[in-house]
Amino acid sequence: MDAYTATFEPDGSLTVTTSKSTGKGTWTATGDTSFDFSVREDFNPDYTQISPTGKRAAYIQIDFSAQHDGEKFTGAGKAVIYAADDSLIYATDAGTEGRRVS
Structure with a gap:
């Protein structure tokens, strides 16, 4: 799993930064402790990602x-x-985990 920083804004917007990409997307609460999010990450121009x-x-x-x-x-x-x-x-199943940082 690649390390990343995600910022979930109160307005439902989302930004993601990794060492090789940056992304923008949205998130939506789906319950008291659940949410969905969608993000498009563009690979940095100086990074070659070969599938x-x-x-x-x-x-x-x-x-x-x-x-x-x-x-x-x-x-x-x-x-x-x-x-x-x-x-x-290509497409693949994926998983993620994160923790709150202040």
């Missing part, structure tokens, strides 16, 4: 359903990798 199929990836679309306990969250969903021409390279 398992051998194609150069331009961005990744991630859609998760998650649960939190106030300080930590875990989620599962799909990660779909696209080329610069928006053609689908």
Whole structure:
């Protein structure tokens, strides 16, 4: 699992930063301790992300359903990798976990 920083804003917007990408998306509460989020991460221009199929990836679309306990969250969903021409390279099941930092 790659390390990342995610910022969940009160207005439902979301930003994600990793060492190789930046992304924007949205999140929605689906219950008292559950939420869904969706983010498109564009790979940094100076980073070459080669997919398992051998194609150069331009961005990744991630859609998760998650649960939190106030300080930590875990989620599962799909990660779909696209080329610069928006053609689908591959998709995979994915998981995530995070913790609140101040």
